[in-house]
Amino acid sequence: MVVLAVFALVSAGLFAGAKNLVADQEKRLLAERTAEVGTLLSSAVGTSVQSSLSSLGTAAQSPTAFAQVAQASLASGSITTVAVAAQQGSDWVVKAVAGKALAVGEQLTGSRLALVRSAGTKLRSDVFNVPEGGARLAVALGVPGPVRTVAYEEVVVNPSRATPLTQSQPFHELNVALYVSTRADAAKLLLSTTSQVPLRGKTATAAVLVGDDSWLIVAAAREPLAGTLASNVPMILALAMLLIGLAMAGVVESVSRRRDYALTLVDERTAALQTSLGDLEKAQNALVANERLAALGQMAATVGHELRNPLGVLTNSLYLIRNTVSADADDRLRRQLDTADREISAATLIVSDLLEFSRPRAANPTSVDVAALLGEAVSVAPPPAGISVLHDEVDVPQIVVDRDQIRQVILNLLTNAYEAMPEGGTVRITAQVIDHAVTISVLDSGLGMDEQTRAQVFEPFFSSKVKGTGLGLAVSKRIVEKHLGNLTMTSQPGQGCTAVLTLPLTPAEAGVTV
Amino acid sequence: MNSARPFRVLVVDDEPGMRETLVDILEAVGYQVSTAADGERALDVVRDHEFDVMVMDVQMPKRDGVSVLQQLCPPPPIVIMMTAYALEERLRAAVNANAFAILHKPFPVGRLLELVESASAGGA
Numbered sequence: 001m002v003v004l005a006v007f008a009l010v011s012a013g014l015f016a017g018a019k020n021l022v023a024d025q026e027k028r029l030l031a032e033r034t035a036e037v038g039t040l041l042s043s044a045v046g047t048s049v050q051s052s053l054s055s056l057g058t059a060a061q062s063p064t065a066f067a068q069v070a071q072a073s074l075a076s077g078s079i080t081t082v083a084v085a086a087q088q089g090s091d092w093v094v095k096a097v098a099g100k101a102l103a104v105g106e107q108l109t110g111s112r113l114a115l116v117r118s119a120g121t122k123l124r125s126d127v128f129n130v131p132e133g134g135a136r137l138a139v140a141l142g143v144p145g146p147v148r149t150v151a152y153e154e155v156v157v158n159p160s161r162a163t164p165l166t167q168s169q170p171f172h173e174l175n176v177a178l179y180v181s182t183r184a185d186a187a188k189l190l191l192s193t194t195s196q197v198p199l200r201g202k203t204a205t206a207a208v209l210v211g212d213d214s215w216l217i218v219a220a221a222r223e224p225l226a227g228t229l230a231s232n233v234p235m236i237l238a239l240a241m242l243l244i245g246l247a248m249a250g251v252v253e254s255v256s257r258r259r260d261y262a263l264t265l266v267d268e269r270t271a272a273l274q275t276s277l278g279d280l281e282k283a284q285n286a287l288v289a290n291e292r293l294a295a296l297g298q299m300a301a302t303v304g305h306e307l308r309n310p311l312g313v314l315t316n317s318l319y320l321i322r323n324t325v326s327a328d329a330d331d332r333l334r335r336q337l338d339t340a341d342r343e344i345s346a347a348t349l350i351v352s353d354l355l356e357f358s359r360p361r362a363a364n365p366t367s368v369d370v371a372a373l374l375g376e377a378v379s380v381a382p383p384p385a386g387i388s389v390l391h392d393e394v395d396v397p398q399i400v401v402d403r404d405q406i407r408q409v410i411l412n413l414l415t416n417a418y419e420a421m422p423e424g425g426t427v428r429i430t431a432q433v434i435d436h437a438v439t440i441s442v443l444d445s446g447l448g449m450d451e452q453t454r455a456q457v458f459e460p461f462f463s464s465k466v467k468g469t470g471l472g473l474a475v476s477k478r479i480v481e482k483h484l485g486n487l488t489m490t491s492q493p494g495q496g497c498t499a500v501l502t503l504p505l506t507p508a509e510a511g512v513t514v
Numbered sequence: 515m516n517s518a519r520p521f522r523v524l525v526v527d528d529e530p531g532m533r534e535t536l537v538d539i540l541e542a543v544g545y546q547v548s549t550a551a552d553g554e555r556a557l558d559v560v561r562d563h564e565f566d567v568m569v570m571d572v573q574m575p576k577r578d579g580v581s582v583l584q585q586l587c588p589p590p591p592i593v594i595m596m597t598a599y600a601l602e603e604r605l606r607a608a609v610n611a612n613a614f615a616i617l618h619k620p621f622p623v624g625r626l627l628e629l630v631e632s633a634s635a636g637g638a
Contacts, residue, residue, distance in 0.1 A: 308598035309529055312619035316535030319623040323542065348620055361600040364616065378624050404618045 003252045007245020011238040023202075023225060029225035030174075030204040037171055038206030038217050041178070046210045049139050049153075050123045051137035055150035059145030060084035061094055070098030073153065080136065081154040085116050086147050092116045101132050101154065112152075115140050119150045123211020127157060127180040127188045135159065137180065137190055141211070159197070173223055177198055179207070179216040195504035209493070297358040304351040311348050315380075318344065338382040339353040345381040346415060352408045356479065357460065363402035363482055370396045370431050370438055373403065377410045378429075386424025389414075393431040399438050399503055405479045406503070409487070412472040413442040413499045419444030419468075420497060433505065437485070440501040448493045457489055521634045522563070526556040526570040526579065527596070536569060539623055540630070553577025557585055558619035567633050569626070572597040572605065580605050583612045592633035594626070 022322040052073065059065035070082040083097040085108055103106075111128035118124045119140035130136050136154040143149040178198050184198055184205075199220040208215040224231035232393055322337050355361070371393045383389050417427045425445035430437055449457075449464060456462045458477045463470035473489070474512035480487040485503040523545045525536045533549045541546045548563065550556040554576045554607050560568075572579040572595055579595055586593075596617040609616055615629050 016603070073602065124594060305599045308619045309532065312596075312598065312621065313529065313531035315620040316532070316539060316623060318536060320538050320542075344620065355600065364606060364610070366615075376622055376625065381625065499569055 001249065004245050004249040007241055007248060011241030011412055014241055015234045015238035018237050021223075022231055022233060025226045025230065026201060026221065026224060027204075030202065030219065030221050032216060033171065033174055033221075033225065034204035034206045034219040037174065037176060037219060041208040041215075041217065042210065043213075045208065046123065049125075050141060050211060053123065053139060053151040053153065054143075055139035056153070057081060057084065057141060057149065057282055060143060060149065060151065063096065066096045067098065070096075074099050078155050079153055080156050081152075083152045084143070084149060085152055086149045092150070095149070099154075100411065112138060116150045116152060118212075120212070123279065125180055125210055125213050125215070127159075127190055130154070139211075157190055159192060160195070162195045163191050171219075173221060173225060174219045175222050177218045179218070180213070181208075182207070182214050182216055183217060184218055220337065300354050304355045307351050308348070311344055311351070314344050315341075333490070334505045335385065339384075341379075342381050345411060349381075349408065349411050349415060349472070350405075350469060353412070353469060353475045356475045357471045358407075360478065360482075361405070363405060363479075365400045365402055367398045368401050368403045368406065369398050370440070373407055374410060374429055374431060376438070377407055377414055381411055381414055381418075383427065387418060388420055388426050390426060390428045392428065393435075396431045396433060396438055397505065398506060399505060401483055402479075404486070406483070409476040409501060410440070410442075410478050412476045413501070416444070416472065416499070417442055417444035417497070420444045420448075425496075434502075436505045437502045438505060440503075442499045442501075444496045446462055446496050448491045448495045448497060450493050454489055454491050458487075520544075521567070521606070522546045522565045523567045523569060524548045524550065524556070524559060524563075524565040526550045526553070526568065526574070528529065528552055528571065528574045532571070536626075539627070540569075543627060543630075545630070545634075548558060553579065553582040555613070556582050560586060567592040567594065567630055569594045569596065569630070571595075572601065581610050584608060592630075593631075594629055596621070615633070 014297050056069050056073070059069040067085065068115055069289070073079045073082045079099065081097065081099040081101045083102050084095045085092045086095050092113055094102050094104050094106045094108065097106075107113075110131070111126060112130075115124055115126045115138050121144075123139060123141045125137065125139045127137050135157045137157045138152065140150045140152045143151055168376060175194045176190075177184070177192040177194075177195075177199055178190045179185055179188045180190050186197070189197060196365050199218050201220050203218050203220045204218050206219070208217050219475040236292065318337060318340050325333060325337075340478045341458070371391075374393065378389050378391075400468075414427065414429075419425075421444055427445075428441075430441045430443075457464070457473050459470075460474040461470040462474075473487075477487045480501060483503055485501065487502075488500045489497060490500070491497040521544075523540050525533055525540070525547060527533050528551055530551075530611060533551070537547045537549060545567075548565070550559050552574050555570075556570065557577070558638070568569055568580065570579045570593060577585075579597075582596070583593060591610065592614045595613045595616045597616065601609065601616075614633060617629075619625060624625070
């Protein structure tokens, strides 16, 4: 914008300067042309009128010669009166006349008399209104002789009617007003090329010497004398400068915009780069976290597997102890053995859930007797004191599943049921075939749970219990779904829980092969 | 159970506790039980003696159970594998092809006895 303002100022200056120059040139040209017109008219008008009047004066001696010369003059059309007057005392009397106005012997009066009196060897001229009406240009020239005689002519003038100049005539580029006076006196206007008199605008004046008189010519240019191009130069210059200014402003604006764009681009790229760096850092952190998790998972798996060997030995030892003492064991010892079994089972379950969650094992399906599996589950996780377990199996055929995994699920449901009844109660396990699926239900008579808790029980690490990994039900659901089965939990607060496990009856439906 | 000659079981496990308890458990039932502490020894023992059932751990030093299983020539009628680890697909396939059953430690003793019992009944 600054650029545009500078260019506007420069072009205004140029405009003013050029305009002055052109005006000066115009003024000079007008003055020259006007002077030329003056010189031309001086010689043309002065000479022709003087010779015309001289021949008239000479011809005045003979009436015949006068008549000839007068007729020739009148024939031109614009001359209305041709006369010769002589001084008689203080009066001037017409001696010979042709044309309109005046008569032989008539005394001259008014302006005619004043003009004739002033005439000498040099031509005198005047413009005035005559008594007959209208304006006349009158010229008078003294005729040499014993009696003071003057040759006199009148020409009709109509200064209000413009005498237009055509394109072919000299000085057609000027408007001219010719005054028979030394000044621009409207009453002395002889002729004008325009009806707009006095001339307006810039004018120049020149004297036209006609006999003893000095006429005044006033001229104005009809069109620029220096030419249209020259007169338009200031405007053209100013416009050109403005255009250049606009172009420059455009260029500057464009460059500035490009720079802004480039800067914006740099900012954007920098921001993007920073975002990328941030993302990279996050990803790296996540990677490190994942690696830590993986390392933890590896650790958990190793520890879990290593624990399974001693748990296996413990299980065997307990079996041997139970067999050794069974014959004469009292209830207290039996209860202690049950607790040991249950706790080993709980430890085993924790390890299994942890391993299954961190590294799910592919199913290894075999044909499994459901009733035997349920019995085994209860034997390895015998109920705590105060809780009784009721079995209710109805004609359940063998199913093809991963025995250890389904046992893990049942143990999870069973231990959950135990833990839901801290004050004791009953667990009822039923198995039956419903719609080509084995349906195993584990009911407890415990505390139950509200809807919000129930909705979350299958989420990993969710636990409504004080102890527990929160993995049991999540892993169980995953195992069951891997067997194309279903695991659901229903409950009402204060009315216990029912876990329902369904497994497809046929291997084909299980999607596994034996 | 065949009363004419004792039913012979070979227990192969590098864990002494596991070996000892399994020997006690199986002998209590009436089987004749031998042991080997690793895979190499197991192959040696099998070369010199006949067994009706092998109860063998998968993870062992020197030579693992799956390798022993594949080297047995001629194979004994029944091999029951035990493992404390989840088996890779390759090992699982080998075990499934050659073994009678697989038990994940810790397993209920009753379950092992059930399997050996069904083997002895089938082998009789």
